[in-house]
Amino acid sequence: MTGQIEVVFAGFGGQGVMTAGQLLAYTAMDEGKQVAWIPSYGPEMRGGTANCTVVVSEHRIGSPIINNPGAACVFNRPSLDKFGELIRPGGLLLINSSLIDVKSGRDDVTELLVPVNDIAIRAGNPKAANMVMLAAFVAMTDIVSFDALEKMFREKLGSKKKELLEVNLKAFAEGRMLAEKEKAGGKA
Amino acid sequence: MAKKLMKGNEAIGEAAICAGALNYFAYPITPQSEVAEYLCWRLPEVGGTFVQAESEVAVGNMLFGAAASGKRVFTTSSSPGISLMQEAISYIAGAQLPVVFVNIMRGGPGLGGILPAQSDYFQAVKAGGHGDYHLIVLAPSSVQEAVDLMILAFDLADKYRNPVMLIGDGMIGQMMEAVEFPEEHRKPNDPTGSDWALTGAKNRKARITKSLFLDPVMLEENSFLLAEKYKTIKKNEIRFEKYKVTDKNRILIMAYGTMARICQTAIDELEQEGISVGLFRPVSLYPFPEQDIFTESTRKNIEKVLVVEMSVGQMIEDIERCLKGQREIDFYGRTGGIVPTPNEVKDKVRQMLGIKK
Known part of the structure; x- marks a missing residue:
């Protein structure tokens, strides 16, 4: 990566958007980058969307308030409605197609449909949907290396629930594979 | 560590x-x-x-x-x-x-x-x-x-x-x-x-x-x-930080805390449009960097000073006191939990300089 990338993770409370963002921030920090993780902590957390923004930069980070993020990973329809239109032209939008049956309607961003819930259920843990999304995002952007992300994943999440680690890693691998296939297809 | x-x-x-x-x-x-x-x-x-x-x-x-x-x-x-x-x-x-x-x-x-x-x-x-x-x-x-x-x-x-x-x-x-x-x-x-x-008055006066x-x-x-x-x-104990403060600045922004970082991003983006703006960030609010604020604000090219706060205007009163009427002071603030974005700060600067987007 070069310069700065900002990504919003947004969904219902309980979909693991905060955790996905933190995992990305930890990994990027470990790789020597400047990072900021900014949660929404206002009344909007009740009901509507919970979201966090992760800024990864090669330079000192200025504003933690981002007008137009470079990317968004949206887990539900209200999040798509809110953040779909805010992404910078040329940016990246990952849509959870398990729960969202529309697209953003924009032709100036790269859009990828990832059925994160379906993939997570298939892998054996419905709660791993956030990890499917994170893996797909990292595969699309190369914002951090997969080895570092997997190492951090084992460190932060593996120690608590060992029995879930393997299914989570499977979900992770599927998210990555889907995005890499899409990427290769896009280039051809 | x-x-x-x-x-x-x-x-x-x-x-x-x-x-x-x-x-x-x-x-x-x-x-x-x-x-x-x-x-x-x-x-x-x-x-x-x-x-x-x-x-x-x-x-x-x-x-x-x-x-x-x-x-x-x-x-x-x-x-x-x-x-x-x-x-x-x-x-x-x-x-x-x-x-x-x-x-x-x-x-x-x-x-x-x-x-x-x-x-x-x-x-x-x-x-x-x-x-x-x-x-x-x-x-x-x-x-x-x-x-x-x-x-x-x-x-x-x-x-x-x-x-x-x-x-x-x-x-x-x-x-x-x-x-x-x-x-x-x-x-x-x-x-x-x-x-x-x-510590207990043993062997000494209370x-x-x-x-x-x-x-x-x-x-x-x-x-x-x-x-x-x-x-x-x-x-x-006066402490402050300056960001991109030069003799080319047309506007000097005064902001502290998170607000100052938001202004930094606005300043970087305005620079790309060819508009030179500097930032003076007081770190100690008391004692207030009175003399330094006066010196930096009265550099020759600075036309106006902009105070940006997450309030309806409080630090601005101290800035006014420091500048002793030597420069025109303008204000931008949002409050109630609404935080000014870099875009809002940029719009305010352009408006102050009469520049259309």
């Missing part, structure tokens, strides 16, 4: 431990409750004490009593909670006791809201309680700076026997950033040799720590003593 990714609130708690401050009294309030959540398990690990008081009024008085023992003591709260402590803060300032207060500001007045604001500037800088006194006030703009200033706050409180307040907005408290702490924790200070702490002086001559003496102390603080 390796970098850690931490919420501002948690990092502030850990910084206090690094400073050897192991006595914490608090009452929970959003958006700073994570400090207490963190310290309630962390302080016992290092042999410290955390008392959750029944109210912020009680917190203030616990601090007053504990500080008189000469140990390092502190609390954290948010706007309405800090208001409840004002009586004790005045007593602590009058009795010249070192206490560190942290205010992670939320929108007001009254109960207000829980989102970030900078609307307690007057309360912190102009002394929110009664009487002739001042706090030393420090305002970090990143999680790392919150850590560094928290440690400094204890040193300044001890050095001047004066309460110090660290003020951040909700954003500083809630945001996670990479932080580094000093390798070694300070040992808790030993007040045995102190010439003022109440000491009295108080803010009550019924004899007006003595009360005036105490106030003059404090005034002399504030003069020394003004001479020694």
Whole structure:
């Protein structure tokens, strides 16, 4: 990566958007980058969307308030409605197609449909949907290396629930594979 | 020490431990409750004490009593909670006791809201309680700076026997950033040799720590003593940071805390449009960098000064005082938990210079 990338993770409370963002921030920090993780902590957390923004930069980070993020990973329809239109032209939008049956309607961003819930259920843990999304995002952007992300994943999440680690890693691998296939297809 | 990714609130708690401050009294309030959540398990690990008081009024008085023992003591709260402590803060300032207060500001007045604001500037800088006194006030703009200033706050409180307040907005408290702490924790200070702490009057004359002086001559003496102390603080403890301040600047922005970082991004983006703007960020809000603000604002190309705050305009009154009418001052602020975005700051600058987008 070069310069700065900002990504919003947004969904219902309980979909693991905060955790996905933190995992990305930890990994990027470990790789020597400047990072900021900014949660929404206002009344909007009740009901509507919970979201966090992760800024990864090669330079000192200025504003933690981002007008137009470079990317968004949206887990539900209200999040798509809110953040779909805010992404910078040329940016990246990952849509959870398990729960969202529309697209953003924009032709100036790269859009990828990832059925994160379906993939997570298939892998054996419905709660791993956030990890499917994170893996797909990292595969699309190369914002951090997969080895570092997997190492951090084992460190932060593996120690608590060992029995879930393997299914989570499977979900992770599927998210990555889907995005890499899409990427290769896009280039051809 | 390796970098850690931490919420501002948690990092502030850990910084206090690094400073050897192991006595914490608090009452929970959003958006700073994570400090207490963190310290309630962390302080016992290092042999410290955390008392959750029944109210912020009680917190203030616990601090007053504990500080008189000469140990390092502190609390954290948010706007309405800090208001409840004002009586004790005045007593602590009058009795010249070192206490560190942290205010992670939320929108007001009254109960207000829980989102970030900078609307307690007057309360912190102009002394929110009664009487002739001042706090030393420090305002970090990143999680790392919150850590560094928290440690400094204890040193300044001890050095001047004066309460110090660290003020951040909700954003500083809630945001996670990479932080580094000093390798070694300070040992808790030993007040045995102190010439003022109440350590038990064995083999010496009893000491009295108080803010009550019924004899007006003595009360005036105490106030003059404090005034002399504030003069020394003004001479020694001014802190600020400049960003892209050059002779080419057409506008100089004044902002502190998170607001200053937002302005930095606006300044970077305006630079790409060929508009030169600088930023002056006071780090110590009391003592206020009066002379430096005057000097930087009156550089020859600067047409106007813009003050940006998460309030309807408080620091601007101090900027006006510093500039003595030498430059036109404009203001942009949002409040109630709404934070000005870089785009809003850019629009304001363009409008001030009469530039169409």
